[in-house]
Amino acid sequence: MDTRVDPNMLAVERPSAGSISWFENGLRRVVEVLASTILVIEIAVLFIGVVARYALGAPVTWSDELASILFIWLAMLGAAVAFQRNSHMKMTAFSDGRKGSTRQLLDVLGLAVPLAFLVLIVHPAIEYAIDEIIVITPALEISNAWRAAAFPTGVVLMIAFAVCRIVRMHLYKRILATAIAILIVGSALYFVGRPWLMQLGNWNLLIFLVGMIAVGVFLGIPIAFVFALSALSYVTLSTSTPTVVLAGRMDEGMSHLILLAVPLFVYLGLLIEANGMARAMVGFLASLLGHVRGGLSYVLIGAMYLVSGISGSKTADMAAFAPALFPEMQKRGAKPGDLVALLAASGAQTETIPPSIVVITIGSVTGVSIAALFTGGLVPGLALGIALCGVVWWRYRKEDLSKVTRSTRREILSSFVIAFPALALPFVIRSAVVEGVATATEVSTIGIVYSLIVGIAIYRHLDLRRLGAMLAETATLSGAILFIIGAATAVAWSLTQSGFSRDLASMMRSLPGGAPVFMIVSIIAFIILGSVLEGIPALVLFAPLVFPIAKSLGIHEVQYAMVVILAMGIGLFAPPVGVGYYAACTVGRVNPNEGLTAIWGYMLALIVGLAVVAAVPWLSIGFL
Template sequence: MSTMALSESAPRRESARWVILADRVIGHLVEVPAALLVVAELVVLFAGVLARYVFNAPLIWSDELASILFLWLAMLGSVVALRRNEHMRMTALVVRAKPSTRAFLDVLAMAVPLAFLALMILPGLEFAQDEGFITTPALEISGAWAAAAFPVGATLMLLVALLRLATVGSLRMVAAGIGAIVAIGAVFYAAQPLLHHLGNINLLVFFVGLVGAMVLAGVPIAFAFGLATYGYLTLTTTVPDQVLVGRMDEGMSQLILLAVPLFVILGLLMEMTGIARALVGFLVSLLGHVRGGLSYVLIGAMYLVSGISGSKAADMAAIAPVLFPEMKERGAAPGELLALLAATGAQTETIPPSLVLITIGSVTGVSIAALFTGGLLPGLVLGLMLCGVMRWRLRGKPSDATHRRASWAQIGRTFLVALPGLLLPFVIRYAVISGATTATEVSTIGVVYTVLVGLLVYRRFDWRRLMPMLVETAALSGAILIIIGAATGMSWALTQSGFSHALATAMASMPGGKASFLAVSILAFVVLGSVLEGIPAVVLFGPLLFPIARSVGINEVHYAIVVVLAMGVGLFSPPFGVGYYSACAVSRIKPDLGLKPIMGYMVALVFGLVVIAAVPWISTGFLS
């Protein structure tokens, strides 16, 4: 019996070795170019800033080249994210399933992307071929150079998905997962005559039923959007498949979204160069001695760091490892730490340069500079609400006698150490307002500033960490951008179906005018934020709802701030909020420990959101 077992396991071990080898080969082939593309984007955009602002000789080709490279970065970054299993997915129900069910859902989570990618490679090649007849205006090269990124990236992701399926489950489980997808596809295909008679009810079937089922099953959000949109267009319309590729390409290649990877690398550099630690040290010197002082430091530090990194995951990762050990030593409960970290994540969603604000600007046409200005005071208002809850919870407790009040000399020293970091948000804001850079280019100013501070001021720059940081930037950017691409395709399908007109008519005719529209929007985006996260929800519904807000007389910046904060509340609210589980991962604290403590913070955030919605001046008072 043992001999038979050995003979059966040997082929498996050999197969596993080949899978691991192939995975490593693809990793090297993709990660290095993706990292170099991040560097290339920085160089191209910063060169454009220098040429225009310093030498008064604009590079007319810089934006065009950056846009082409950006699409390749988005697709290769998506490959890296899939290989690392870092595509955004909702796993709140998956982790509660029985082990056998969870294993099947993990297989399904990889089989669905495999199906979508297999269906999209041929349309992607046809789209690239069609784009080959177009010549770019500045570089005068074929449009196929940019369009080829989609089929190349899709093919590489297909290979990665196949390798992942070979490792996530047994052969029987993989066969069951693929068989389930084929069976469901066959049922939809057979029902095609019926679907043609359903009209807009198909929107519920595909974009509510099918998307909802896939998202709850833990399928990566981008591929759930993509497969549902493909099914809707193929089975209920006569629209060619290449159109979906074109819409995804358009969504991912918007130049304004270049701020996504550049602000992500900025956040990582800020942590690596010691800027984050210096900021926290200054706040500790101010408040470390008071009752619950480090909790106030956490709220203030998240506010400051959010104004630098633009990435919520980077914000939490920069602050929690610095503060949590000291807070635990002072007796803070792990659940309380987790709850406060998640609550500050929601509180700081509008602090510039928020990626969600950048996305809103890109899909709705609202001024990003105005959004950046409008987002500062609402974040401060919510911060004060959280401080009020913290003060109420700490009533009656003694102050921290183990840490004396810092002297003015100590506060001055920590202030001087933190000054480069404190200046960074102002440098970023001044660069945009003065016209020296666009909202996209300003991130390059922040990156260059941070590198110089690390090298010349703090003298802390670990060159060995640079390559992993660039790869991490590409992966996170790819995971975000492919969601934007898929959501753009879905949004286009919803618009073409007449859904947007029907929604506009229904919401514009609601009794109560502005107040009722804002109330319904808050409720809707709290739900959307908990399921879809901010970026895909904005891309899907921003183009539909912002024109309605304008028609009922709501200021666009005010509406954007309210929407983003509502999504933030949903995103960081358990049990479904994905952001809450990100906070769990960063803090290494079990999710159930924070469920009770976070309720008070969420009530405060909702109350603050109502105040901000009722008082537009909080969002618009400082707009010029």
């Protein structure tokens, strides 16, 4: 995510734009307050639900429904704030090196393309919300339009912020010319090219969902809007599907209740950083491994292994520990690009670790025993972690430790006593899930309450005045992440409607070479799928198709599940398309360009580890 002030911006704000700036900043503050309030209510509702069910034995039947309604509002309001802050994830490797008129054109495209999508989707979004008026929610017994209205509201807010930026930066002529050009090209395609495009069938997938996405990402246009506009173009120009359906799919992709863990764990990560817990944890871990070359990188891999799967989201997993470890690692000389590359790779490494929501999902849609999947997921994740540690060892083998002193046993013990309440947090969270105290979505609220109590009562480092800013920052980061997931869901739905999933299954069934070739093709296919789809929707779509084929070829279902999950994880975090990589950059607050060189070594290690898991069934089924 690139949020820096750009000296090459095509225009600077002029004094005459002061009133527009005042309006824009005022509107942003209102939206931030609303989003922050919703986040506080979400935490309270979910925590009360846990207490009522587990401690009082009186479940609150409407808590999940209310949380779901509030969640989509949080996602869209956060996405609007992220748009105003220019915080939506994008790849700027190409645009950063351009100057003059080329850079100006890229800057205009970076605003004009998102605006074009927002204008095109606003009417379908409103239509979708109107259609939901007649739907009554089962628990609260209110119209579902209260939930569906969040999507058009967020779109309208983003349009308003875009107009403010256009006026403030005096871009009327350039934006108008670009918008007219886009309108002319789009209209020509619709009226002239649409009949021809509709005859191409699935070749349109290459045009819109591969070519258009690749070009947009390369030009530095925000990833979410590239995905969304590509899916909208595909549906409009090559199918007869109403665009209101696409609005519904984006809404559905962002509002999955499992994803509620994203903002909650993002907030938890900010909280443990602000209340002194992160400092205590890092102090203890540094006393143990500070004298080892690349020591804190090993700590990051181990921490991700411990907390992974708890939240149901890799992004939430990363957000739980990255803010705590990154500052100290940078003080020790680690480059931000290498840190975010390792963070992304460790996110791909650990999705098989129980109690992973992805593992639960794949078990539920394929009929494979979830208990067996939980047992089988530990060693494959460990195998990939060892592969990552090998890369860390190689990269840091010549690290200068001359200024680093080894801690004494007394210092280690003292730092452990200080850090114990903080170190207990991952175990409190995991125990709450395993013991059935809370669901994977609710458990983050236990972590938040625990962290507030520990920060105030023990570490006494929490500045209560910072909580509001942390809430707003959480909403912004979460909005950017969830909006890109919604856009990726639209792409996934487009692939399904095209019949691509059925064609894929038929092709894989007819492959020569038996189980080894099928496994290799599966790895390649799911890496590609993982690069454009969020894990859970993709597995729901494709797992029921390919698992029977694997079973008929003699591949154990648990092993195949591990291979599929890890392959999708690698694809999800592999740039330039994998959205997980940009999520890692957002969580780590690092420009995506900085991690591009460093990540490929880690990706190669993951692929080697995955090949070992695929070749050695015992790693997945040895403890069943």
